[in-house]
Amino acid sequence: GAVVSQHPSWVICKSGTSVKIECRSLDFQATTMFWYRQFPKQSLMLMATSNEGSKATYEQGVEKDKFLINHASLTLSTLTVTSAHPEDSSFYICSAPNQDRGEAGELFFGEGSRLTVL
Amino acid sequence: AQKITQTQPGMFVQEKEAVTLDCTYDTSDPSYGLFWYKQPSSGEMIFLIYQGSYDQQNATEGRYSLNFQKARKSANLVISASQLGDSAMYFCAMREAFSGNTPLVFGKGTRLSVIA
Numbered sequence: 407g408a409v410v411s412q413h414p415s416w417v418i419c420k421s422g423t424s425v426k427i428e429c430r431s432l433d434f435q436a437t438t439m440f441w442y443r444q445f446p447k448q449s450l451m452l453m454a455t456s457n458e459g460s461k462a463t464y465e466q467g468v469e470k471d472k473f474l475i476n477h478a479s480l481t482l483s484t485l486t487v488t489s490a491h492p493e494d495s496s497f498y499i500c501s502a503p504n505q506d507r508g509e510a511g512e513l514f515f516g517e518g519s520r521l522t523v524l
Numbered sequence: 525a526q527k528i529t530q531t532q533p534g535m536f537v538q539e540k541e542a543v544t545l546d547c548t549y550d551t552s553d554p555s556y557g558l559f560w561y562k563q564p565s566s567g568e569m570i571f572l573i574y575q576g577s578y579d580q581q582n583a584t585e586g587r588y589s590l591n592f593q594k595a596r597k598s599a600n601l602v603i604s605a606s607q608l609g610d611s612a613m614y615f616c617a618m619r620e621a622f623s624g625n626t627p628l629v630f631g632k633g634t635r636l637s638v639i640a
Contacts, residue, residue, distance in 0.1 A: 438625050440627045440628070444567075448632070449615065449630045449631065449632045449633050450569075450615070450628075450630045451630075452627050452628075452629070455625065455627060457625075497567055499567070499569065501569070501627075501628070512559065512571055512574060513559075513619075513627075513628050514571075515561075515568065515569035517567070517568055518567040518568065518569075520567065
């Protein structure tokens, strides 16, 4: 099936540093990618919609200056957590639809990135 | 208002038995898709089954079946012959206004524990 690859899987950083997470569609082009955040024992919450060649659309309550999203190509979207703080520690997971495959709109998910900010 | 409601935070089932995980949804859009994903402790999201709003028959996929009751706006997942490996979080999700640019909206999830 369609593959979405996310890197890194795990990252530990000091408070105040920035962390970049990459999401790649390996065998299809993704004009749109979705970024979700999942805190422990909670559900996936949509953070933003990444659109190739244009600005991302952020959900209410998500700081666009803190969570920088870049979708510079049809196969790569990046999420940069700037000046990370312990409360940003979470599981970040990207997903992309593949119109040509999957169950009529199934989203394909990356493996997720677990961020721990010390 | 919540678009996806999963009222069972946790469920237990005996190995080899069947279990039903509940999901109700709320939408005014006539075109939508309903999905179930499994999330083991590793965090990966595993697609299980899909039901389109216009589908006349309930979806089935191996041991998974979706009990779709459109008038009640429910889309319960039935797992038959439970296995120990089925222990995981299960999320019901919906995509409205079916297009490439609409995200999945998830319920809070149900943690299923299969007992030997």
